[in-house]
Amino acid sequence: MRRTLKAAILGATGLVGIEYVRMLADHPYIKPAYLAGKGSVGKPYGEIVRWQTVGNVPKEIANQEVKPTDPKLMDDVDIVFSPLPQGAAGPVEEQFAKLGFNVVSNSPDHRFDMDVPMIIPEVNPHTVTLIDEQRKRRDWKGFIVTTPLCTAQGAAIPLTPIYQNFKMSGVMITTMQSLSGAGYPGIASLDIVDNALPLGDGYDAKTVKEITRILSEVKRNVPEPGVNEITLDATTHRIATIHGHYEVAYVTFKEDTDVRKVMDSMESFKGEPQDLKLPTAPEKPILVTTQDARPQVFFDRWAGNPPGMSVVVGRLKQVNPRTIRFVSLIHNTVRGAAGGGVLTAELLIEKGYIDKR
Numbered sequence: 001m002r003r004t005l006k007a008a009i010l011g012a013t014g015l016v017g018i019e020y021v022r023m024l025a026d027h028p029y030i031k032p033a034y035l036a037g038k039g040s041v042g043k044p045y046g047e048i049v050r051w052q053t054v055g056n057v058p059k060e061i062a063n064q065e066v067k068p069t070d071p072k073l074m075d076d077v078d079i080v081f082s083p084l085p086q087g088a089a090g091p092v093e094e095q096f097a098k099l100g101f102n103v104v105s106n107s108p109d110h111r112f113d114m115d116v117p118m119i120i121p122e123v124n125p126h127t128v129t130l131i132d133e134q135r136k137r138r139d140w141k142g143f144i145v146t147t148p149l150c151t152a153q154g155a156a157i158p159l160t161p162i163y164q165n166f167k168m169s170g171v172m173i174t175t176m177q178s179l180s181g182a183g184y185p186g187i188a189s190l191d192i193v194d195n196a197l198p199l200g201d202g203y204d205a206k207t208v209k210e211i212t213r214i215l216s217e218v219k220r221n222v223p224e225p226g227v228n229e230i231t232l233d234a235t236t237h238r239i240a241t242i243h244g245h246y247e248v249a250y251v252t253f254k255e256d257t258d259v260r261k262v263m264d265s266m267e268s269f270k271g272e273p274q275d276l277k278l279p280t281a282p283e284k285p286i287l288v289t290t291q292d293a294r295p296q297v298f299f300d301r302w303a304g305n306p307p308g309m310s311v312v313v314g315r316l317k318q319v320n321p322r323t324i325r326f327v328s329l330i331h332n333t334v335r336g337a338a339g340g341g342v343l344t345a346e347l348l349i350e351k352g353y354i355d356k357r
């Protein structure tokens with residue numbers, strides 16, 4: 001019999017933290033047992049939290065007190081979800097892992113440590129074995145795994161079946177990202193209302209860097225070109241939507257490539273979470289729409305089951321025999337953060353990295 005595992009959610013009052021609370025409140029075997037924060041410590045969760053998502057604060061959680069981010073108080077916790085802000089996250093996560101905690105992080109601080117997996121469970125599940133190296137090198141009983149930048153996931157998930165099956169030579173991405181991607185309170189209203197705000201060269205570059213790492217960890221059916229031979233670029237923007245990153249991609253190939261075959265590869269794409277029937281795995285990680293003028297952020301961001309776990313792809317077009325276009329929409333705080341974190345934890349449990357007995 002599987003026991004119920006106890007989870008701590010660090011940053012539980014944040015925009016990603018609330019999605020963890022929402023998703024774990026209904027989870028079959030992981031329960032939110034410890035809610036941690038900083039400014040909100042000592043207050044009842046239901047009173048202090050800004051519940052900027054669907055539904056209401058789960059009843060059984062509303063009265064829980066927000067506690068300090070202190071591993072000494074979390075003795076009986078099996079999994080630590082860490083959507084802490086950049087900079088604050090790194091040292092806290094190391095402290096937890098050193099003490100034997102299993103940390104699933106959404107923050108960027110450890111994403112490029114050579115022994116830390118950066119996981120999209122359908123795309124590179126085999127990289128969990130980096131944990132063995134991490135524990136050995138650092139002499140840790142616990143570990144840190146990360147999930148990638150939400151923007152990178154919105155492109156990398158649909159690009160995976162393309163990269164697996166066709167000879168890509170280039171990808172040009174333009175993003176329109178929601179406000180919640182910047183956390184609470186985010187961007188000053190006067191900077192974003194009536195505006196499309198370029199996120200700048202640094203954000204463009206980290207998007208490309210993360211997509212490159214993810215694709216380099218994909219198992220392929222075609223021998224070449226390797227990921228470093230593919231020209232990859234991104235131009236990133238923030239717009240005044242609340243949730244959902246909308247991305248436009250132009251993909252070029254080394255040989256004539258039929259957009260219908262590309263579409264079929266996306267529609268049939270599945271991974272280990274689907275084979276293992278993990279509770280947070282959507283039946284289809286990519287939902288392809290052929291409806292004109294879809295996906296739309298407002299109507300499609302909660303696509304899939306569990307809601308928000310499928311990336312919606314549409315507007316597929318054969319631009320010329322060697323170029324196609326598609327757009328994708330990802331729920332940034334769900335598939336791009338908390339949902340991806342819960343699915344990663346389920347995979348780690350299934351693979352024996354988190355004890356379920």
Ligand SMILES: NC(=O)c1ccc[n+]([C@@H]2O[C@H](COP(=O)([O-])OP(=O)(O)OC[C@H]3O[C@@H](n4cnc5c(N)ncnc54)[C@H](OP(=O)(O)O)[C@@H]3O)[C@@H](O)[C@H]2O)c1
Pocket residue numbers: 010011012013014015016017036037038039040041069082083084085086088089106107108148149150180181182183184185332333336337
């Ligand atoms: N938002 C997204 O779409 C998204 C997607 C992927 C990844 N991420 C990553 O997820 C992380 C969190 O993002 P978010 O949007 O949820 O941010 P957020 O809304 O600003 O929430 C931050 C949370 O962290 C807590 N906190 C702040 N400083 C802390 C500290 N020094 N020690 C302990 N707790 C602290 C806050 O607690 P109090 O309220 O109690 O002060 C709050 O709960 C970031 O690293 C971000 O890059 C975000």
